[in-house]
Amino acid sequence: MTQDRPVGIVVVSHSPDVARGTADMVRQMVGEEVPLAFCGGNSEGGLGTDVPAIMAAIDDAWSDLGVAILVDLGGAELNSEMAVEMQPAGRQSRIVICDAPIVEGAVLAATEAHGGGALADVKRAAERCLPQVEAGVTDSAPGASATAEVLLSHPAGLHARPSVKLTKLAKTYQSVIKVSADSGGEWIDAKSIVRVMGAKAPRGSLLHFRATGEDADDAIAALVALVESDFEEASADATKS
Numbered sequence: 001m002t003q004d005r006p007v008g009i010v011v012v013s014h015s016p017d018v019a020r021g022t023a024d025m026v027r028q029m030v031g032e033e034v035p036l037a038f039c040g041g042n043s044e045g046g047l048g049t050d051v052p053a054i055m056a057a058i059d060d061a062w063s064d065l066g067v068a069i070l071v072d073l074g075g076a077e078l079n080s081e082m083a084v085e086m087q088p089a090g091r092q093s094r095i096v097i098c099d100a101p102i103v104e105g106a107v108l109a110a111t112e113a114h115g116g117g118a119l120a121d122v123k124r125a126a127e128r129c130l131p132q133v134e135a136g137v138t139d140s141a142p143g144a145s146a147t148a149e150v151l152l153s154h155p156a157g158l159h160a161r162p163s164v165k166l167t168k169l170a171k172t173y174q175s176v177i178k179v180s181a182d183s184g185g186e187w188i189d190a191k192s193i194v195r196v197m198g199a200k201a202p203r204g205s206l207l208h209f210r211a212t213g214e215d216a217d218d219a220i221a222a223l224v225a226l227v228e229s230d231f232e233e234a235s236a237d238a239t240k241s
Contacts, residue, residue, distance in 0.1 A: 007066050007113040009026065010070070012072070012079070016039075022038065034114050036110065066122075071098075148221075150227045173215050181201035
């Protein structure tokens, strides 16, 4: 049922291959839990976009929490706006078009949606703006505190899939969790895909974690284990990230 689904993601491109490839990347990096649909090309099979196809994609990705649309060029945005205007009145306010790069934006949006983010948070993540709630994140919360450090040995460093996996895991805990790359580095919210990917920590960095909250010990132990496992990827797969 749609009320149990995270915010949906729709990818609209002038090229069927770009739309399909973007959706494939989202699936590989985020998983299957987020409702996702894509469309590309015009009704004649050439480059362009098609309003009925966009409407069908919105239906496929629909969630009661809303749908975020990622587009590539101006024509895709215009046709997406038309598709939104043709939706039932009750749906229109729950559909947003993101002003973001189509590939990176789709990955960031889907990651935020997977973590339970609201439609506004998903849009902000896609547009690489820090959510308002993030500005108020404190370094502490009621409960225990825990810290740890672990060597980042993944060949890709803290990029792409590793960042997605780290933030997805962090969001499963109630504690406030911070991460820093190397001694003296900026402490960032480990639950923010925008901030974690922006850290661009290379292989060989020493990641420092700190958490405060009732499940702080469990959170730190799980995050350290994830990093030590090279984010649960085989070496052959890791080099593709």
